[in-house]
Amino acid sequence: MNQEPSPSLNLRTDADLVINEDTIDDAIRDIATRLNRHFGQSQFSHQNIVAYCIMNGGLYFSGQLLRYLDFPLQLSYLHATRYGNNTTGSDLKWHTRPNPKTIHNAHILLMDDIFDEGLTLEAIDKECRELGAKSVHSVVLTDKQHPRKPKSGFKPDFIGLEVDDRYIFGCGMDYQGLYRNLPEIYALKP
Numbered sequence: 069m070n071q072e073p074s075p076s077l078n079l080r081t082d083a084d085l086v087i088n089e090d091t092i093d094d095a096i097r098d099i100a101t102r103l104n105r106h107f108g109q110s111q112f113s114h115q116n117i118v119a120y121c122i123m124n125g126g127l128y129f130s131g132q133l134l135r136y137l138d139f140p141l142q143l144s145y146l147h148a149t150r151y152g153n154n155t156t157g158s159d160l161k162w163h164t165r166p167n168p169k170t171i172h173n174a175h176i177l178l179m180d181d182i183f184d185e186g187l188t189l190e191a192i193d194k195e196c197r198e199l200g201a202k203s204v205h206s207v208v209l210t211d212k213q214h215p216r217k218p219k220s221g222f223k224p225d226f227i228g229l230e231v232d233d234r235y236i237f238g239c240g241m242d243y244q245g246l247y248r249n250l251p252e253i254y255a256l257k258p
């Protein structure tokens with residue numbers, strides 16, 4: 069894509085294209101097939117399924133994924149961040165917590181762009197369980213490969229693509245608040 073919105077980053081010289089648009093779309097369709105199979109099981113029919121987009125990074129992936137889901141669901145969002153405009157994470161800050169009434173007795177699907185150190189998704193999963201969800205599943209577009217994962221062993225139930233241990237952006241993920249709209253995934257050059 070021909071886009072150079074920020075003088076602080078030149079896509080051609082400062083970043084590597086790591087996953088192209090077709091590969092990402094194939095991965096999203098594959099995740100959707102697995103989710104349709106899972107939530108198409110009889111135990112979920114006539115049940116309340118709530119899909120939460122984790123803002124902001126989950127927005128692009130959620131929008132793409134939802135096109136391919138074929139089971140009835142309610143759509144909502146949560147907002148928790150721990151990176152801000154930085155490339156390393158700190159404590160999780162909640163901006164929009166789940167509504168307890170929505171969660172109680174519902175089957176929850178959390179949708180996010182990346183499982184990196186996993187603290188964001190682990191905390192949101194915990195919150196949903198404490199609020200009485202019947203089940204909580206999570207789906208991520210990317211899973212960053214490194215050993216710094218949650219000590220609890222928590223991991224997403226559905227994963228699209230594995231990515232190397234580099235700071236990535238595009239497909240919902242930002243570099244200093246920009247580039248979330250790129251349909252490919254890039255990594256900052258070391």
Ligand SMILES: O=P(O)(O)OC[C@H]1O[C@H](OP(=O)(O)OP(=O)(O)O)[C@H](O)[C@@H]1O
Binds near residue numbers: 123157182
């Ligand atoms: O696995 P972790 O190490 O916890 O990181 C993953 C989280 O980091 C990003 O959110 P961020 O805090 O950058 O906020 P954003 O979604 O607004 O970009 C991303 O969208 C995930 O939610």
Ligand SMILES: Nc1nc2[nH]cnc2c(=O)[nH]1
Binds near residue numbers: 184185235236243
């Ligand atoms: N944009 C972006 N956000 C993240 N949050 C956690 N890891 C990453 C990453 O590699 N890129």
